[in-house]
Amino acid sequence: MNWTDERVELLKKLWAEGLSASQIAAQLGGVSRNAVIGKVHRLKLSSRGRASAAPSRPKKTAHSGATGKPVPRTSGGRILPQTVGANALNTALDADAAPRPALRPSENVVVPISRRLSLADLTERTCKWPNGDPLHEDFHFCGNESAESGPYCTYHARLAFQPASERRRQR
């Protein structure tokens, strides 16, 4: 992924909004949080709001080049108070044997902003609620922090374990 003008603009916007580097990386897709942080610094839009100088940061010595090192590590992510407009929820794929109750691509479903993870990026503690059409590029998993030992985040867990009939009136 390269830093197109659009991606840079989005980066600036999200950074200004206070999203963390990992969250921004998740939104942009194709980049690590390190990449985001690096870009932020190069764009000189660090500080973000208050503060001025960084009090601590001596230096560093030995540095092992980026050679035979594994650890892809794509972590980070927190549910934000904001919401994103109606993503169609689909019943199709099953993430890791997580129970997948049927849910109509409902009308006014508002999904919390997610990390939009791919299947490969899911971990034990990420929400495995699938969003979008599995046959589309748009397909992704919520990826937000999942609830206590559950497969979904608190928001999706509610939808998942509620009878369709009750789901209706409770919203």
Next chain:
DNA sequence: CCCTGATTCGC
């Protein structure tokens, strides 16, 4: 352990 941003430096 989870995460955060900051820095260095090989590429």
Next chain:
DNA sequence: GCGAATCAGG
């Protein structure tokens, strides 16, 4: 310029 590895901290 890019970003993994690393650091320092919550």
